[in-house]
Structure formats: C-alpha cells, structure tokens
Amino acid sequence: MSGDFLFIHYGFGGKDITPSLTVLRDGSDHLEYLTPRGQTLTLTFDPSQRFCTGWHDLATGESFPCPDAATLPAEYSQCMHCQRKTGFNPAFYNASSVSEQQQARNATPHFLYLAHFAPGVVKVGISWSNRGVRRLLDQGARSMLVIKEYSSANLARQYEEKIAKLNGIAETLQAKTKYSLLSRAYDAEAGKQELLQVRQRIQDEIGVTPDNNQPEALDTYYLGSHTFSPADLIQLHDHKISGRNLGLIGSAYVAEQDATPFMLSLGAMAGYRLSITDVQEPNLHAPQQASLF
Numbered sequence: 001m002s003g004d005f006l007f008i009h010y011g012f013g014g015k016d017i018t019p020s021l022t023v024l025r026d027g028s029d030h031l032e033y034l035t036p037r038g039q040t041l042t043l044t045f046d047p048s049q050r051f052c053t054g055w056h057d058l059a060t061g062e063s064f065p066c067p068d069a070a071t072l073p074a075e076y077s078q079c080m081h082c083q084r085k086t087g088f089n090p091a092f093y094n095a096s097s098v099s100e101q102q103q104a105r106n107a108t109p110h111f112l113y114l115a116h117f118a119p120g121v122v123k124v125g126i127s128w129s130n131r132g133v134r135r136l137l138d139q140g141a142r143s144m145l146v147i148k149e150y151s152s153a154n155l156a157r158q159y160e161e162k163i164a165k166l167n168g169i170a171e172t173l174q175a176k177t178k179y180s181l182l183s184r185a186y187d188a189e190a191g192k193q194e195l196l197q198v199r200q201r202i203q204d205e206i207g208v209t210p211d212n213n214q215p216e217a218l219d220t221y222y223l224g225s226h227t228f229s230p231a232d233l234i235q236l237h238d239h240k241i242s243g244r245n246l247g248l249i250g251s252a253y254v255a256e257q258d259a260t261p262f263m264l265s266l267g268a269m270a271g272y273r274l275s276i277t278d279v280q281e282p283n284l285h286a287p288q289q290a291s292l293f
Contacts, residue, residue, distance in 0.1 A: 001034050001041060007274040008053045008063070010251050010266045012137040017221055019248035021266075023274060024054075024065050031063055034276075036253075037224060042242035042281050043253070043264070046273040050074050053271050055082035058101045061130075077271045093157050106153035112160060112208075114169075114198055115141035116191040116215075118181040122198050123170045124163045126156040137221055140178050140250020143191040145199060145215040148208060162206050169198065175267055179252060182263065183230050188217035223247040228254065228261035234285050236264045239272075242281040257283055 005023035013020040013033050021034045031054070050073070052066035070079035078086070087099030092106065109129040115136055116122055127135035129149060136144045150156040164171035192215040202208050226246040233254075241264035243257030251267035262283050 001036065001039065002277050003275075005032075005274045005276065006051055006053075006065075007045065007266075007269050007272055008065075009270055010138075010248055010253070012134050012221060012248070017134065017137070019222065022063065029065065031065060036245040037226070037247045038245065040244045040278060040280050041255075042277045042279060043240065044275045045239040045269050046275075047074075047239055047269075049273070050077065050271040051273075052079040052082055053077050055085040056088065058086065058088060058105045072271065092153070093161075108153075109149055109151055110153040110156040111149040112147040112156050112163075114145045114147060114195050115139060116143040116145075116195050117141060117173065117178060118184060118186065119190065119194065120168065121170070121173070121177075121181065122168065122194065123173050124160055125171075126153060126160050128153070133216070133218070133221065137218060138250060139173075140182075140252060141218060142186050143188060143195060143215050143217050145195040146211065146213045147199060147202065148211045159206065159208055163202055163208075166201065166205060175251070175265065178250060179235060179263070179265060182249060182252060183233050185230050186219070188219065191215070191217065219249075222249045223254075228256060233261045233263055234283075236262055236283060236285055238284055239269075240264070240281075240284070242283055 004026045008022040008024060008031060011020055011022060018035050019037050021036060023032050023034060025032055049071060052070040052072055054063060054065045056063045066079060066082050068081060072079060087101035089095050092098050092102055110126050111129050112126055114122055114124055163169055195215040199210055203210060223246055228246060241253060241255050241262055243255035243262060246254045246256055251265055253264045253266050255262050
C-alpha cells in the first residue's frame with residue numbers, strides 16, 4: 001500500500017463491504033481501492049493544494065479521475081467539468097434544476113431509513129436502494145433501520161421531510177457531533193430498542209406503514225473483530241496518523257499505537273495529496289485530552 005497518491009474518497013467497498021480508501025496513484029490513470037484494516041501504516045496528507053477528485057457515472061456506478069487534473073480552491077472537491085458529468089445533487093429537492101443523470105437515478109427505488117448514533121441521536125434519511133448499507137456506513141451510523149422502500153427518490157423524500165419535523169429526529173447531523181459521540185461507549189441493544197420506538201412513533205404520527213425490517217448494528221462493518229476503548233480515543237488534527245489500522249467509522253480513520261486509539265477525520269481530505277508508508281511514526285497530540293473537542 002505504500003506510495004504517493006491523490007486521495008479521492010473513503011468508503012466501504014467490495015462484496016464484503018470492507019473499509020477502503022479510494023486513491024489515484026502517482027503516474028496512474030485509474031483509481032485504486034486500498035483496504036487498510038489490520039495494517040500498520042502512516043498516512044500523511046498535504047493540505048497545501050486541492051485537486052479535483054474526478055467524476056462518477058450514476059448509471060454504471062463507476063468512478064473516474066479528473067481528465068483535466070484540475071486544481072481547485074480549498075472549499076471545492078470537484079471541478080465544474082466533473083461536477084456536470086456526475087450530475088448529482090444530494091439536496092435535489094431544493095435545486096432549481098435536476099440533471100438528466102439524477103432524474104434517471106431518482107426514478108429508481110430508494111429506501112427511507114433511520115440512523116442511530118448515540119442515545120437520543122437519531123437521523124432520518126433516504127438512499128438509493130442499490131447502495132444498501134453503504135450509505136449508512138459512509139455517515140458513521142452505529143445502527144440502522146430501513147423503514148420502507150419506495151419506487152422513487154421523490155416519493156421517499158416526501159416522507160423523509162415529514163419525519164424530520166418530528167421532535168427528536170434530525171435531518172442532518174454535523175460531522176463534529178458525530179466525532180464527539182465516538183468518545184462514548186455504544187450499546188447496540190439499546191440502539192435497537194430506540195430505533196423500534198421511533199419507528200412506532202412514525203407509524204402513529206405520520207401514518208407510514210413500515211416494511212417488516214429489523215434494526216442492524218453496524219460496528220462489525222467498521223471494525224471487524226477489532227475493538228477500542230472510546231474513552232481513550234484521541235482525535236488528531238495535523239493531517240497525519242500512524243499505527244495499526246482498526247477500521248473506519250464513517251470518515252473517521254481509527255488506528256492504534258501503544259495501546260492507545262487515535263482518530264483522523266478523512267471527510268475533508270478528499271482532493272489532497274496523500275503519502276502512505278508502512279513505517280510507524282509517533283502520533284503528535286496534546287499530552288492529556290479528556291474528549292475529542
């Protein structure tokens with residue numbers, strides 16, 4: 001896995017839905033998918049210049065490097081050319097126009113879901129059905145429950161909007177909040193019971209007749225057989241992390257060094273240069289850190 005790359009995205013790929021890093025290796029014209037879990041690595045990002053992360057074909061599910069190798073301001077991860085070729089807007093329901101690519105995607109089945117992150121922290125959302133659990137994993141949800149599948153994104157969105165107006169159910173959740181919750185122990189059984197209670201509320205208050213699905217805990221997708229003590233988790237901020245990779249929890253890259261778990265957010269790293277070596281280096285952090293923020 002060692003080498004110099006352009007970092008494209010984090011995700012959960014393959015038939016095994018394994019944590020992966022999508023990268024473009026220097027000198028290559030095609031993307032690679034690296035699976036770091038269990039490996040001792042040092043990841044170093046260079047935030048001095050951002051590059052376009054390329055485009056995605058909504059019809060085939062394939063991703064491609066930017067044909068122009070465009071450089072970008074720090075606030076963008078796609079050039080206009082690749083953005084138009086992709087044609088995807090997650091908030092399509094607020095857009096003044098919708099691309100042909102997205103219209104075709106929206107006309108296919110989408111499911112309505114609940115994502116559980118911690119006690120009292122439940123989010124509602126919709127996802128393209130072909131993505132399955134990957135949509136929830138990208139967000140870092142600890143448990144999930146599919147409420148119902150609909151024939152189109154537009155129909156699923158109507159119910160998402162209604163549910164998001166109920167007290168205690170979020171439509172969006174800031175990354176900072178998600179990362180702070182990782183410092184707390186998570187009880188999957190308690191999460192399951194809370195999801196079932198929220199589903200009953202939705203049925204009673206919105207009138208949705210749910211599909212016969214059960215909640216699913218997601219930590220095994222993230223960590224496999226690995227575990228760590230949440231209270232000991234230290235968030236790094238210097239664009240570098242080293243140690244034995246335990247997995248990804250959403251965009252949080254988790255590595256262990258000297259029996260201490262460390263985390264680096266990859267969410268804002270798309271489009272930056274990345275160097276990977278198999279030599280462990282010390283993680284630089286405050287000597288005592290009681291919480292992530």
